[in-house]
Amino acid sequence: MKLIFNIAWTHVSTRVRQTLVGMAGVSMGVGFTIMMAGLMQGSQLDFLRQLVDTMPHITIEDERRSVPTQPAEQEYGAVQMADIANVSKRPGIKYPETVMNSLRSWIPGDVAPSAKTTAIINHGGARIGITLTGIDPRREVQVSKLASQMREGKIDDLSRAPNGIIMGEALAEKLGVKAGDTVLLIGGQGIQLNSTVAGLYRSGMKRVDESQIYSLMGPAQVMMGQNGVVNQLRLRLNDPMLAQKVAAQVEAQTGYKSVSWQEANADLLSSFTVRDFIVLTVMGAMLLTSSFATYNIISTITHEKRQDIAIMKSLGMREYAVRRIFIIEAAIIGIVGILFGWVLGYLLCYGWSKITIFSPLTGTTTPISIHYSAMHYVVVGAISLLCCAGAAYFPARKATRVHPVEIIRGAS
Amino acid sequence: MTEVALQAVDLVRRIEGDVSHTLVNGIDLAVNKGEFVAITGPSGSGKSSLLYLLGLLDAPSEGEIMICGQPTSKLSESERADVRLTKCGFVFQFHFLLPEFTSLDNVLLPMRAAGVMAEGAMRERGLALLGSLGLAEHANKRPNQLSGGQRQRVAIARALANRPEIIVADEPTGALDTKSTEQVFSILRDIADNGQTVIVVTHDPALAARADRRVHIVDGKIAEITERGGAELVSPSIAPCEISHA
Known part of the structure; x- marks a missing residue:
């Protein structure tokens, strides 16, 4: 050699x-x-x-992955049901505090409740469709980076301003509003709410910054017309890469549709x-x-x-x-x-x-x-x-x- | 009884192609240990082809070559390489020394390839070989710093490195001046006198006359075998192996 x-x-x-x-x-x-x-x-x-950073690692929603089987279908295998009339059900996750406590006992991270709805924001003649998410500021810091994304004001300012909201800088620019201004929120059922811009954030994703608004749980539930409803639980994990696996376990445990950030962005x-x-x-x-x-x-x-x-x-x-x-x-x-x-x-x-x-x-x-x-x-x-x-x-x-x-x- | 170093039996080398061409045609030859054999013949007679067959550089189309009694026709290419490394030493018309290496490194090449000796022992033997051929002071020179005769002597030292049974030389003096030719031939003669078998292809009848036997090839066949002193030993119709044993 x-x-x-x-x-x-x-x-x-x-x-x-x-x-x-x-x-x-x-x-x-x-x-x-x-x-x-x-x-x-x-x-x-x-x-x-x-x-x-912009979105929760796992979102638990108040819906099921598949359409529930009708009672007649459960009873008779050969029966096929069509055009079933919708049954009016109260939206939201049942016993959210119990579910959250149970999840906290084993998930490697934390969980926070939220009330999510859609609305139209009206200011100076501009009307823009947005997503309004009601949050608990104390718990929000455990599950999102919103606190660090704030450019003006703080999350806690939501509690100080009347019907306070936090919106993205991009949306504020579009509407021509700044912190302290008042805007009108119009809900799906015609409910209107005068809200004060308590702060501005920038997530770095224009799509989010232009459409996502945060408020306390109360105003969001008012806009939904459902007082006390929690229709979303948001999880943040210590290791985001575990989201898919944990989401499957959460779904198996709670029965609610649990969407990991990977699933939500599968196309991307x-x-x-x-x-x-x-x-x-x-x-x-x-x-x-x-x-x-x-x-x-x-x-x-x-x-x-x-x-x-x-x-x-x-x-x-x-x-x-x-x-x-x-x-x-x-x-x-x-x-x-x-x-x-x-x-x-x-x-x-x-x-x-x-x-x-x-x-x-x-x-x-x-x-x-x-x-x-x-x-x-x-x-x-x-x-x-x-x-x-x-x-x-x-x-x-x-x-x-x-x-x-x-x-x-x-x-x- | 004299020990046979190399024996060729009914050796044929044919080049197959559109027109088949026979280079060596049914040669029988036995060379004794310590014998100096010169192969002569006109250009294209097949003498170099025969030499390459005898040195296992080429494989015969038919026949058998036995080196120290060991048949070689069924050996794989790797086994033939091993036999060449340990039992045969080659000297060519051109020295074919590795140009980037010193004389000593060139001489060490076969020993290093064999990997039997320790580095110190190899160097000692390499220097001794170069010294015995009058090249002691040229050990660290590269081939381009040596004369033609010196290069050829380094090539001979390289051929002797692994103490082979047989030295095969293809016109080793073909590219040398008269003085160098004499030197190289004297060295080859000494090698044979010291017990190693030497087979040389040469065009020079004077040099061939100094070999123990001269084998004259014409058209791939042995035309004549002459012993030193001029006695014709064989005509093509007589098997030369049997004669050499006699």
């Missing part, structure tokens, strides 16, 4: 220019791929973080899968392209070293041993290239993280999100090394398969 390494090292160290070009190719491929991975995952995680997350696939394809292509530099060098060396290959085989070195020389040469080029590529990748990521971008939609300047992960370096390095070995294997295999007599005769 020492001999093989010795020959391989001699080959690469006596071809400094070629070797450096090969290493540069690998470094570029590795560096830019790491940068791409950091950028893509950074932006994705940033988006998910905003998504997860599936688009991430497509995006990930595209990004991985591009990164794979970059690494593959960079390995062509190695292929080129090993092809050149094996071509130039045909006589050496022949003589080594004639001396009794086995074909695989000679082939291994060129694989090791590629590995040397690959490993050194990868090491420099790691440094380049880190520097590129660092450079990108210093760039800020102005968003005309939100009017804010935010730095580019970069995700630093050792896994990026390990995976990209391993794939690159594999590409280098593959790039060396084929020309080496071809060269070492040549019969030594053919080359010796040719040289003679």
Whole structure:
């Protein structure tokens, strides 16, 4: 093995220019791929973080996953019921405090009640449909990031202002209102409520900021026309990634439809899968392209070293041993290239993280999100090394398969 | 009774293709241990082809080659490589030294490939071989710093590295001047005198005359075998192996 390494090292160290070009190719491929991975995952995680921060991890609603079976259907298997008249039922989750206490005993997180309804907000001639969520400020801080998203006022101000509401900055801008102004809320049953803007928040998601309004439980229940009703329980988990699993358990326990944030954003997350696939394809292509530099060098060396290959085989070195020389040469080029590529990748990521971008939609300047992960370096390095070995294997295999007599005769 | 180092039995090497071409055609030959055999013949007669077969560099289409009594026709390519590494040493018309390596490293190459000796012992033997061929002061020079004769002597040292039974040389003096030719041939003669078998292909009749036996090949067949001193031992109709044993 020492001999093989010795020959391989001699080959690469006596071809400094070629070797450096090969290493540069690998470094570029590795560096830019790491940068791409950091950028893509950074932006994705940033988006998910905003998504997860903006909404509860699990929402328990006062409805069932499937339509309940009619009594006649339960009694007679062959009966098929159609056009069943709706039965008027009081909305809301039954015994919400009992359910919450039960959930708190085992879920890894916390739970808060809310009353959710839709309404129209009317101000200065503008009428905009919104979602009004009644919250308990003391418990809200346990399940959402609303407190930290406040730009004007505090959550507790809901209790101080008459029928106080907190709305998104984007909606306030649309309506032309500011904190302390009064707006008119019109409920589905025609109920009207003059509310004071107690504070403004910014979640970072325009869709939410333009449509979501918070109030105390009381005003929301008034707008619903159902005093004391709790139609939503919102859960926040210590680990958001457990949401799907916990939601299934909650649903099994309570019977109420429990929607995890992943389920609520399934379309968005599936688009991430497509995006990930595209990004991985591009990164794979970059690494593959960079390995062509190695292929080129090993092809050149094996071509130039045909006589050496022949003589080594004639001396009794086995074909695989000679082939291994060129694989090791590629590995040397690959490993050194990868090491420099790691440094380049880190520097590129660092450079990108210093760039800020102005968003005309939100009017804010935010730095580019970069995700630093050792896994990026390990995976990209391993794939690159594999590409280098593959790039060396084929020309080496071809060269070492040549019969030594053919080359010796040719040289003679 | 003299021990046979190498024996070829009914050796045929044929190149198959649109037009089949026979390079070696039914050669029987036995070479004794410590014997110096020169293979001569006109260009294209098949002498180099025969040499490559005898050194297991090439595989015969028919027939058998026995090295130290061991049949080789059924050996795999890897096993043939092992036999070449341990039992055969090669010297070619061109030195074929690895250009990036020093003389000593080139000589160490077969020993390192065999991996039997310790590094210190290998270096000691490598230096001793170079010293015995008058190259002690050139041990750390690369091939491009040596003359043609010196390069060929390094190639001979490399061939001797693993103490092979048989040294196979294909026109080793073909690219050398008269002085170097004399030096190289004297070395090969000494090797044979020291008990190793030497088989040399040469165009030079004067050099061939200094071998123990001269095997003259024409059209892939043995045309004549002459012992040192000029006695013709065999005509093509007589089996040469039997004669050599006699």
